[in-house]
Amino acid sequence: MPGVTKIILLACGSFNPITNMHLRLFEVARDALHATGRYSVTEGIISPVHDDYGKKGLLSSYHRNSMAKLATETSDWIRVDTWESEIQTKWSPTVTVLRHHQNQIECKRRRLDSNIRSEEEVAQIKLLCGADLLESFSVPDLWKEEDKEEIVSKFGIVCITRSGSDAAKFVYESDLLSTHSSKIELINEWIYNEISATKIRRALARGQSVKYLIPDAIIKYIKANGLYGSSVPVMNK
Numbered sequence: 559m560p561g562v563t564k565i566i567l568l569a570c571g572s573f574n575p576i577t578n579m580h581l582r583l584f585e586v587a588r589d590a591l592h593a594t595g596r597y598s599v600t601e602g603i604i605s606p607v608h609d610d611y612g613k614k615g616l617l618s619s620y621h622r623n624s625m626a627k628l629a630t631e632t633s634d635w636i637r638v639d640t641w642e643s644e645i646q647t648k649w650s651p652t653v654t655v656l657r658h659h660q661n662q663i664e665c666k667r668r669r670l671d672s673n674i675r676s677e678e679e680v681a682q683i684k685l686l687c688g689a690d691l692l693e694s695f696s697v698p699d700l701w702k703e704e705d706k707e708e709i710v711s712k713f714g715i716v717c718i719t720r721s722g723s724d725a726a727k728f729v730y731e732s733d734l735l736s737t738h739s740s741k742i743e744l745i746n747e748w749i750y751n752e753i754s755a756t757k758i759r760r761a762l763a764r765g766q767s768v769k770y771l772i773p774d775a776i777i778k779y780i781k782a783n784g785l786y787g788s789s790v791p792v793m794n795k
C-alpha cells in the first residue's frame with residue numbers, strides 16, 4: 559500500500575523466562591502502529607540473549623529458547639530466532655542483531671527478486687522494547703554511543719511505556735533521542751500489569767503459583783525440568 563511502511567519488530571532480551579507481558583508488548587505495538595495508518599507490521603521476532611551475557615540467574619539459552627518457542631506456538635506472526643543465542647559464539651550487541659535481521663530480509667528479497675515488483679519496499683526492522691531498556695541508554699558504558707546512534711537513526715525504536723516510567727521525558731532530555739524523535743514510537747500500554755520475569759522466578763523459587771502469568775505450557779516445561787528452583791508437585795508426579 560502506498561505510504562505504508564512495512565515493519566518487522568525485533569525484541570531483544572533475556573526472556574528468563576518469557577512471560578505474557580513480553581508477548582503482550584508485540585500485540586500492543588502492532589495495534590498502535592496500525593492505528594497510525596503509516597505502518598504495516600508483518601512479523602515479530604523474539605531474540606533471546608546469548609548465555610555469555612552473563613546476567614545473574616540467566617538460564618541456558620536452550621531452555622529460554624524452548625520456552626519462548628512454546629509461548630509463540632499459538633501466534634501466527636511472532637516467532638523466536640536463535641541466531642543470537644545459538645549460532646553466535648559470544649554475546650552480540652543489540653545493533654549487531656538488528657543488522658543481521660535487516661540483512662536477512664534484504665538477502666531474501668534479492669533471492670525472490672524476479673517475483674517482486676521493484677517498487678515494492680523492503681520491510682524495516684525496528685527495535686521493540688520497554689521503557690526500561692530505552693532508559694538503560696543513559697547507564698554509563700552500557701551502550702556504545704555509535705551503537706545507540708545507529709539503532710535510533712537507522713532502525714528506529716518502538717517503545718512500550720511501562721507504568722511508572724516517563725519515556726517521553728527521557729527522550730526529551732536526551733539530545734540523541736530527541737534529534738531522532740521521528741524514528742521513535744512511544745506507545746502507551748493502558749492495561750497496566752506488573753508481570754516481570756524477576757517476579758516469576760521469585761514466585762517459582764518460593765513454590766507459589768504463576769498460573770495466568772505465563773502460558774500453561776511453560777509452567778509445565780519449568781516443572782518438568784525443575785527450573786528456577788521449582789520442583790514437581792507431589793500430586794502431579
Ligand SMILES: Nc1ncnc2c1ncn2[C@@H]1O[C@H](COP(=O)(O)OP(=O)(O)OP(=O)(O)O)[C@@H](O)[C@H]1O
Pocket residue numbers: 569570571572573574579580583686687688689690691692718719720721751752753754755756757
Ligand atoms: N512490564 C513491562 N512493560 C514493558 N516492557 C517490558 C515489561 N517487562 C519487560 N519488558 C521489556 O521486555 C523486553 C525483554 O525484557 P527482559 O527479558 O530482558 O527483561 P525483564 O522482562 O525486565 O526481565 P528481568 O525481570 O529478568 O530483568 C525488554 O525490552 C523490556 O523492556
Ligand SMILES: NC(=O)c1ccc[n+]([C@@H]2O[C@H](COP(=O)(O)O)[C@@H](O)[C@H]2O)c1
Pocket residue numbers: 570571572606607611613650651652653691694700701702705
Ligand atoms: N550495548 C548493547 O548493545 C546492550 C547493552 C545492554 C543490554 N543490551 C541488550 O538488552 C537486552 C535486555 O537486557 P536486560 O535483560 O539486561 O534488560 C539484551 O538483549 C541485551 O543484549 C544491549
